[in-house]
Amino acid sequence: MLDVIYRKTQAGLTEIQTRASGLSLKQRQLLIMIDGKTPAHALPMAMPEKDLVHKLLELEWDGLIERAGSLPPKNAAVPAPAPSTAAATAAVAAPGGFTLGLNVVRISAGQVARIRSILHMTNQNHLSGELDDMIGEMEHLVSVADIERCIGRYLQVMKTRGMESAAQTYLAQIRTVVR
Template sequence: MRLDQSALFFRTDRGSHELRERSPGFPNRQRQLLFLIDGKKCLTDLMAFNPDLDDLTLHLTQLHQQGLIACRQNGQSIRIPPAAVRATSRRRPSEQALLTAYSIIAESDASHLNNQLASMINTTFSAVQCSSDLQYCIDRWQKALRELGLDREASEALWQVRSALSD
């Protein structure tokens, strides 16, 4: 059985507890996705958060395996079937997508963070082989912006980066 686009995802008690307690080391991307899961959003809705279906499916599967979310399809609770899990996308983003994402992140680092992440950003973007190679860099950049209270700017810039990399 494969998940269809209308499968609904909901947080378990354990997932709600994770959001309240904010365990150290819990991946930021998974925490953001867990926050969005409310029992009303289907796979299509969650793709607005992460348009890379392979990456989204991987994160959903990881949350499910940890017992943090569950899934309903056709009104019945189901386990996310292994056949629904796709491998992490190993496709390298286009040069234009990388350049756009790099420009957004580097400009934000320069204007808000005094280039404190410049070395990491340059190193990461020069060695990228697939979108997932950028995740640590993006998470670190987002954390630095949010620590300065720049939540709105961080969210807007992250949306621009995700849009660029989804092309």
């Protein structure tokens, strides 16, 4: 997440001029620093990593910033090519029995980014970054079956840690993203 490079959206540029959204001082400072070139970890914000990630996610969800790219993950593997068919039934049960229940094989890059954001936030807040590698690998996935496998792994870890109810809350957000 901190290797992501963000850029301001048109709404973000307007917010800097108008202050219409009522951003906190830290959110506004962060929005101003985002330049479309600097990865999030290199932004000169004096705050804990967890807070920085949270503020970036808030700005992204509010439509004030968007992902412009990212630094390649360390030891990045080349992703397998996605299936070429655009529609088929994908109710493949992932580990933990999780399915998105979609009638497509692929989802959009924007949807994957939002799912990654949700998983990243919960990974940092509840799992101390245990699933960072998996979440980094998700960037190039567009197959629903692959996404379901990642979410299934996330669910297993959350369940093992006794946080199944918190995981269900985040899964509701993920299902909303893909609808």
